[in-house]
Amino acid sequence: MAPAKTLSSARRRDAARLTRGLRGIAIFLFVVSGLINLLALTGSFYMMQVYDRALTSGSIQTLAALSALAIGLYLFQGCFDVIRSQVLVRVGARFDDKIAPIAHRVTIDMPRLGFSTAEAMERGRDVDTVRSFLGGQGPGALFDLPWIPLYLAFVYFLHPWLGGLTLAGAVVLTMLTLISEVLTRRINNETRQAAIARGAIADSNARNAEVLKAMGFAPRAVARFDEVNREHLQLQTRSSDLGGTFGAISRVLRMVLQSATLGLGAYLTIKGELSAGAIIAASVASSRALAPVDQAIANWKPFVAARMAFQRLRETMTALSKAVEPMELPAPRQSLKIDKITVAAPGSGQVLLSDASFDVQAGKAVGIIGPSGGGKTTLVRAITGIWPILRGAVRLDGAELEQWPEETIGRHLGYLPQEVALLDATVDENISRLAESVEPAKVVEAATAAGIHEMILRLPLGYKTQLGPQGTALSAGQRQRIGLARALYDNPFLVIMDEPNSNLDGEGEAALTAAIEQVKARGGIVLIVAHRPSALQAVDDVGLIQGGKLVAFGPRDKILAPAQPRAAASVSASAPAAPERTVSMPRAVGIGEHSTALEVRVPA
Template structure:
């Protein structure tokens, strides 16, 4: 199976977000160190001011002033470099958060949707995006600068700081830069949103086929494709982040250069005897620096609070998930299937969907599951596929419990056809190949086994025809879904009403496909049609979540006082099954 790339932190007892916090500790520690160095360098304007008034003005030394001006400017330029580097590190932290959280959350959502009563939660994915983009905002950097406010305020206490023309000029310049930033970043943001929409659309399509993803081990393949679409959106996003970081750094540099320039003008005026700027200019410089992080925190408070709330919600979702136990890879199973004492409660817990269901199949046998609507047939099939975990009992494949198989590996040997078949947005070949790189020979072989090859060739572009979103008929979708279930080398195939949308020729092809599988692949099929019963080696009659009959086909049919179905029985429904003496469980769950 294709494995999703990216950092995969080992989850400990505290969960995924705790592991992510551990991964972020080093880059954020470097951000803290850079913040210390940056704030020390940004004291240069104040030191520059003090030297000007203590040495330059009394000595009337223009050369000393020039040297101080060059030194202060170099310090500010070095501060600019550190500021850009800090922003880059914060951007790396955001991408690291996305690389860890996105696959974990997506996997969690897919499994959650496939469970009884599961629903997709779009807010969770928005939370991942909020956490990832949080690090790219100025609010986080301002948080690292906030402790320095007390130091600056302590220095200002010794100065008579009066705000004047300098504050007005500063505000106007910053407002102009804000307008420029909005214009430069708006177009890039639209491009990022457009590309991210494609990844979101793909993911929404994945949620519609969550059962097949989990049953056939397609989660990793889906994640790999989704990651490719997400990476396509990351390139413009990174450029946008760099542009935003540069503009933010220029804003800080502009504020400092304005104050340095004003101080130089004031000092020159003092030297020329035209007046005295005094300590007012120095106080202005220091006060502007002191207020800058507070202004950023206040302006970005909404983003910071939303990011913190998103982190908390993700922690509640992921940290309660137990880390999967390490498991050794097992050889290809022969297909021997057994279930012992399976029980399954409804999501509300008020009733039993399955109640002490047991069965056993030898490798290569075919089992037909029949029963009235709401008997629990589809639920039993989901438990046998490992989509739903039973509340009691266990399912074994070749003597190994389904939980003993490594995560995602079981699906390689299993084919599953849900009653509600959904296809991904992609080609017919992509869908048959389970979102892996299509191998032409294997794809065509699966289509031939499913009796779908001629039907696929009749499509406008054959196997390259784009499907999904209703692009093909229900019957064509059913045939493609069956080919997907037979793709590769499955030893166990589970089919839920595989002929529900098939016409006469489609049913003939289905019967031929099942006949070809007999003795080679273990098949479990839920059906209401007599023509499929003739292909079964065993029949299980389910009613009210309980097994009423289970055994050889002819034996069960004789027990139900129904003669064995003839080969020409067609698609007549199994309507003559005698109701057994055992009463059905109350409140049987509709499929």
């Protein structure tokens, strides 16, 4: 296992990828914002000069020159504004381009690690949240905030009292922002959780569409969705109410301050301490000084959402951190060793399989049997690396699975899951596991080995037929056989099948047995979970998993026996020479001609 320190530095390194290259851009944007804010003083200067110079002198020429100058400066300000917003949009796009694939990789992994699909999808949207915030009004306001002192200094320079008034306004508005932050943080979090719950129900309803229709409980499913949707809506409304209230308060405050500045300015002018032009200039500058705070409050909700998304992305970036990248190893060719493995469910941490050990040599096939819920799929998930192993190790030719780079070990493994879902892609892309350049010969070889080459040729576009979402364009048996071809693609050393014959007809089962024989003949290993004995014809050894334990493992004929009359079984169980107990296997559903009940002799 990697030392904790190395892993934590790998995590820091991976998290730093989120902000890599952004520092220079942030400095550039800070400087551009400074220029925008400096140029935004144009209005104030213009007012002051018009009132105090052009009007008092009555010179049209002065007015024209001042106006031309102001227009020029406004144009510059506009240009810098465009540059700033375009840079921000591009920063967002670059961020998305760089981070989205990594976030998507984690999103793929989340459901197998115990998170709901809805939560995984939500996390996948974090990149969108950050990108759309960067493309909006919020970041501009944040970059303007540090330049508020520029306006304060300007107003202070006109008259200290006016400076003091504007400063007081800025302090009040900042406090409002902080209060809004405290009040909205919890509610925003709750709103997000409610959105995840709503997404989970929507997802589950969509996946169960056929059952809902057939048994007519779609209205109840909709009612259940409606309930969580309302909860989400209530929280959304409360959160928007809060945002709207603070927004309104800040806008009113700004107007009050603007009038107060005018009033104070007028008072100071009457007292002879300020020119008429300076009143207008101070009013414009103080309102401009407070605009970023006002904008920040208006954009607080997206800002908080983006900040939370960014924090989650930090976790996301480090979720798959590895202290060291594994070195390439030679392809395995000798053995599979299951070395005292204990496996727990990733979500709950509940131990589902403990202390299982067995060895398989190249050229052999092993059948795994046992009652429902015993832990067979758990064993398969551990061997394929889908679930992490709590204790013990799975070794191929002596090396633990983690000692191979992920893609390399994937090439040596063929896996046919219990529920075959195919990708929304063509048949050849599915069989070749989305290979960058599909090698037709290998695809046909795998399809032939799975006995479905002819069936594929009969599809509308043959190997180029699009399978639609989750391969729903095919029957369950066809999906299972394409899944088998995918597992056999490129002759992997270890082929693992979880109930591969649950949807197969007689011809499919014969193809399956032939495929197992083929893997054995080329020196590979097959591990097959089965309820039906017909799938075990070609296996050499059998393991029985029951109650989360491997209770028996040995040669097929020793472990497995055809159903005996009850009397015979009880004789065998009570024979004193070789004490054994007899476990009845559950009868498979929809058994065809191959069906026989199984009894397994377990050493007591």
